[in-house]
Amino acid sequence: MHPCASHPFILKPMIVSPAGRTPGASTGTTVSGSWTAVAPDTPDRPRGAPRGPQVVVRTVAIDDLPDTPTALVDRLPDTNALAWVRHGDGLVGWGESLRFETFGPGRFADADDAWRQVLDRAVVHDDVGVPGSGLVAFGSFAFDDVSPGDESEDPARASGVLIVPRVVVGRRGDRAWMTTISLVGDRSAPVGEDLLSAYPHQPVTEPGRVALADGAVGAADWPAVVAEGIARIQTGELEKVVLARDVVATAEHPVDTRHLLGRLATAYDACWAFSVDGMVGATPELLVRSEKGLVASRVLAGTIRREHGPGSPTAPADADLLHAAQLARSSKDLEEHEFAVRSVAAALEPFCSSMNVPEAPFVLHLPNVMHLATDVTGVLTGQNPASGGRAPSSLSLAAALHPSAAVCGTPTTAARSLIREIEGLDRARYAGPVGWVGAGGDGEWGIALRSAEISPTDRRHVRLFAGCGIVAASDPQAELAESEAKLEPMRYALGAK
Numbered sequence: 010m011h012p013c014a015s016h017p018f019i020l021k022p023m024i025v026s027p028a029g030r031t032p033g034a035s036t037g038t039t040v041s042g043s044w045t046a047v048a049p050d051t052p053d054r055p056r057g058a059p060r061g062p063q064v065v066v067r068t069v070a071i072d073d074l075p076d077t078p079t080a081l082v083d084r085l086p087d088t089n090a091l092a093w094v095r096h097g098d099g100l101v102g103w104g105e106s107l108r109f110e111t112f113g114p115g116r117f118a119d120a121d122d123a124w125r126q127v128l129d130r131a132v133v134h135d136d137v138g139v140p141g142s143g144l145v146a147f148g149s150f151a152f153d154d155v156s157p158g159d160e161s162e163d164p165a166r167a168s169g170v171l172i173v174p175r176v177v178v179g180r181r182g183d184r185a186w187m188t189t190i191s192l193v194g195d196r197s198a199p200v201g202e203d204l205l206s207a208y209p210h211q212p213v214t215e216p217g218r219v220a221l222a223d224g225a226v227g228a229a230d231w232p233a234v235v236a237e238g239i240a241r242i243q244t245g246e247l248e249k250v251v252l253a254r255d256v257v258a259t260a261e262h263p264v265d266t267r268h269l270l271g272r273l274a275t276a277y278d279a280c281w282a283f284s285v286d287g288m289v290g291a292t293p294e295l296l297v298r299s300e301k302g303l304v305a306s307r308v309l310a311g312t313i314r315r316e317h318g319p320g321s322p323t324a325p326a327d328a329d330l331l332h333a334a335q336l337a338r339s340s341k342d343l344e345e346h347e348f349a350v351r352s353v354a355a356a357l358e359p360f361c362s363s364m365n366v367p368e369a370p371f372v373l374h375l376p377n378v379m380h381l382a383t384d385v386t387g388v389l390t391g392q393n394p395a396s397g398g399r400a401p402s403s404l405s406l407a408a409a410l411h412p413s414a415a416v417c418g419t420p421t422t423a424a425r426s427l428i429r430e431i432e433g434l435d436r437a438r439y440a441g442p443v444g445w446v447g448a449g450g451d452g453e454w455g456i457a458l459r460s461a462e463i464s465p466t467d468r469r470h471v472r473l474f475a476g477c478g479i480v481a482a483s484d485p486q487a488e489l490a491e492s493e494a495k496l497e498p499m500r501y502a503l504g505a506k
């Protein structure tokens with residue numbers, strides 16, 4: 010059962026019709042979104058004030074968070090975990106004050122409008138005042154505008170979701186805090202100490218034996234899909250396409266998200282370990298961070314496998330150096346990388362007064378692979394050309410950057426149609442933006458890579474995803490091996506062999 014299903018204030022789902030937009034206008038077919046928890050009208054609502062949910066938010070400093078990579082994850086009381094954690098910093102959240110679900114091509118704009126409505130009416134007392142304190146929402150969005158989820162309109166398959174938790178715990182450097190969020194008018198909802206005891210800490214459980222099986226396209230058949238991608242590139246139709254595959258894991262016991270997050274946050278601490286609405290992973294790729302007028306993006310493309318994963322003996326340092334040098338000189342990988350950097354720089358440019366795009370990538374070392382990486386940074390002009398000059402939120406920046414050539418290809422439109430035509434996979438939220446948005450629109454959005462989708466019905470079936478950038482010089486068998494290496498973080502998290 011969905012955690013909201015027992016919420017005392019689920020009245021009729023209210024269609025939020027953002028200013029100037031009628032429900033369905035953005036997609037032509039589906040509703041633009043709905044809040045599933047809506048505050049009843051309050052007597053003190055001024056006449057003519059905008060209707061919509063109103064939240065009261067309180068952030069206080071805390072000083073009892075241990076200085077460990079999993080301290081935040083360890084606070085999560087149950088498996089309905091919301092998380093965005095790296096090097097022990099970040100945010101975790103639980104409970105749902107508000108949930109906004111959205112479908113189709115308008116999924117980002119509708120969520121962004123809905124978020125602004127919540128921010129406009131929120132009453133916030135924030136004693137800490139750093140990015141991530143105060144009101145925040147966690148979000149996860151589908152890779153593609155069209156997904157089988159759109160047709161079913163099954164909420165579990167909504168193509169985008171924003172969740173405002175009941176409780177958030179965060180850390181940034183030496184500051185740590187707790188935020189509680191309650192819905193105005195929800196008089197039966199617990200507050201203060203009662204709110205914390207409403208979510209008793211349940212022990213973390215292990216998944217037991219985990220069996221892996223082929224997903225939509227089997228490992229043996231996937232190289233033919235890659236070969237088709239290469240052939241299409243060689244006709245000159247496009248320059249790069251990212252093709253992905255999935256593997257289905259079946260666990261003996263329901264999978265506890267906290268078990269996965271704990272292992273990911275420890276073994277892949279240079280990545281952002283995330284969990285939003287059943288989408289879990291540890292991504293090394295930051296689509297966008299927007300903070301106090303500055304914007305940053307970590308672009309990855311170009312990969313070489315390392316001979317070992319977490320838990321296995323460390324590869325000799327000189328083998329690693331050799332691999333890193335090989336990657337930094339590989340013209341195939343440098344070409345793939347260049348496409349990805351150019352697509353991010355071009356998408357950010359309209360929002361920035363100045364930008365820094367390094368000329369050469371660095372090599373990012375992860376336990377399973379090394380990547381060519383470039384950190385693109387910029388100063389925001391404070392105006393969003395797409396929304397009448399309003400300052401862009403991190404969510405609208407993510408929308409402008411998605412899909413980058415790192416997960417789609419070049420040119421974007423040709424790559425996206427080739428993916429739809431030959432990949433044979435419903436990517437759902439894999440390779441889509443995942444992260445959080447806060448007050449003032451600041452926030453961080455990663456690309457949901459090295460990730461898996463936990464079945465909301467039995468929590469025992471988990472789909473693991475991995476994809477590879479394909480250019481004219483790619484080799485299908487080498488790409489298959491690369492996809493195996495990219496599946497490693499989630500296989501490791503699940504304890505699957």
Ligand SMILES: C=C(O[C@@H]1C=C(C(=O)O)C=C[C@H]1O)C(=O)O
Pocket residue numbers: 251253294309310311312345380415416458459474475476477478479495
């Ligand atoms: C698509 C994935 O990764 C992307 C593809 C890469 C590549 O092809 O070299 C590298 C990093 C990511 O941008 C994935 O991990 O599933």
